[in-house]
Structure formats: structure tokens, C-alpha cells
Amino acid sequence: MTKADVVSEIVKNTGIDKATVLKTVESFMEVVKDSLGKNENVYLRGFGSFIVKTRAQKTARNISKNTTIIIPAHNIPAFKVSKAFKI
Missing domain, CATH: 1.10.287 (Helix Hairpins)
Incomplete structure (x- = not known):
């Protein structure tokens, strides 16, 4: 939709x-x-919450160059469904 x-x-x-x-x-x-x-999180009672999650720093690999890179910690948006909304 x-x-x-x-x-x-x-x-x-x-x-x-x-x-x-x-x-x-x-x-x-x-x-x-x-x-x-x-x-700031947004809470909608009976529906869910739009929240900010923090992703920790991690090490990744660039396969084409065969090197390691460090991805810094960063925030990502997420949606958490309320218990009343779950199907």
C-alpha cells in the first residue's frame, strides 16, 4: 500500500x-x-513506536580490495509494534 x-x-x-x-x-x-x-521517540498508543536505535561500531570487509574497514557507531530509525497491534 x-x-x-x-x-x-x-x-x-x-x-x-x-x-x-x-x-x-x-x-x-x-x-x-x-x-x-x-x-526523540514517537509513541502511538495501541499502534506502535517510532524509535531511534544505536548501532555499535563494527568491522567490515571490502571484498574487492581485500581490506577491512571500520563502520562507526550510528543511529537508525526503527518501528516497534505495540502488543495490541500484533496480529
């Missing part, structure tokens, strides 16, 4: 015009993205 499909479903279920729904969905995604960029 794409963002357009989600917007269409919300329009069909609520009767709100498509432009308003699209702006709302895009605004929600922007707020989540900005919050995760600031290392």
Missing part, C-alpha cells in the same frame, strides 16, 4: 477532501522524521 492508497482510504472512510488528508498525512510523516532526527 502506498501513501496515495492510504490517503484514498482515509478519504473514502471519512469524507474529508483529498487535499486536506494528504496535507495531514505528509505533516504527520514530517513530524515523525523531525523527532527521530532530534533523537
Whole structure:
């Protein structure tokens, strides 16, 4: 399901015009993205949590040059499903 499909479903279920729904969905995604960029988690009760995880530093290999490289520790976004949402 794409963002357009989600917007269409919300329009069909609520009767709100498509432009308003699209702006709302895009605004929600922007707020989540900005919050995760600031290392703040977003909790949606009954749905799940958008969280920031820290990946530890690790050693990797460049097979083509036969060398080892160090990948520094970095943050990644993740989604954790709530217990009520699990199927």
C-alpha cells in the first residue's frame, strides 16, 4: 500500500477532501522524521513506536580490495509494534 492508497482510504472512510488528508498525512510523516532526527521517540498508543536505535561500531570487509574497514557507531530509525497491534 502506498501513501496515495492510504490517503484514498482515509478519504473514502471519512469524507474529508483529498487535499486536506494528504496535507495531514505528509505533516504527520514530517513530524515523525523531525523527532527521530532530534533523537526523540514517537509513541502511538495501541499502534506502535517510532524509535531511534544505536548501532555499535563494527568491522567490515571490502571484498574487492581485500581490506577491512571500520563502520562507526550510528543511529537508525526503527518501528516497534505495540502488543495490541500484533496480529
